[in-house]
Amino acid sequence: MKNDKLINSIKDLGLEENEAKIYLASLSLGPTTVLKLSKISEVKRTTVYELILSLEKKGLIKKEIHGLKTLYSAEHPERLENSLESKRLLLNKILPELEGLYNLKGTESSIKFYSGLSAIKNIYDDLLKDLKIHEFYYAISNIKEWQGLDEDFFLKNHVEKRSKMEVKTKLLFVDSEIAQKRKQTERNFNEEIKILPENSKFHVDLVITPYKLVMFQLYEPLVAIVIENKSMIELQKELFELLWDKSI
Secondary structure, three states, X not given: OOOHHHHHHHHHOOOOHHHHHHHHHHHHHOOEOHHHHHHHHOOOHHHHHHHHHHHHHOOOEEEEEEOOEEEEEEOOXXXXXXXXXXXXXXXXXXXXXHHHHOOOOOOOOEEEEEEOHHHHHHHHHHHHHHOOOOOEEEEEEOHHHHHHOOHHHHXXXXXXXXXXXXXXXXXXXXXXXXXXXXXXXXXXXXOEEEXXXXXXXXXXXXXXXXXXXXXXXXXXXXXXXXXXXXXXXXXXXXXXXXXXXXXX
């Protein structure tokens, strides 16, 4: 595919180079097969499958079933604008908090911004590395969405590791079948769980430890903010405990 200028422009909008090649190929071909996408884009067929999954998550490619064939076609290019708009809205939403933290000084205070599931998994690994015996781990979460992002990591890795540590774990969950099931087995994971009222519909995972405050958005774009500031952590801890006492 020879359209380097357009590929570079799409990369500037947030896509990887091979993602841009696949998207441009699918735009020009209409509903097509992985083989044709690979040929036109000059990307290895084994790699195309992974790229299609990534573009599907970004809302830029859709799958169509035609008889026994699976075809892929590009969504309208305006979806690229929608993706940028969602990021702009997210930035506007968190900007006041970012500005409020801008003047934090010294080694005891910091704010960090992460994007992508791999980077966010590292955050959750670090949360456990920081914790010492008898310290607290509080979380408010839409457990169905959080666990669904990667059950092997979040449940079988993070939760099971935490269950073997002697830390005080309290969790407030948005109501769901998975949340109810976890509550029934809370002792197996050395945690206490309460279910939030039915009208709680947020899509964020909030974690509070003595060292970090983590806010993780559970839908694309997957982004997280990590705050290390004693006063802010203490405030969120007190708010959590107030909510905990009023929950069932």
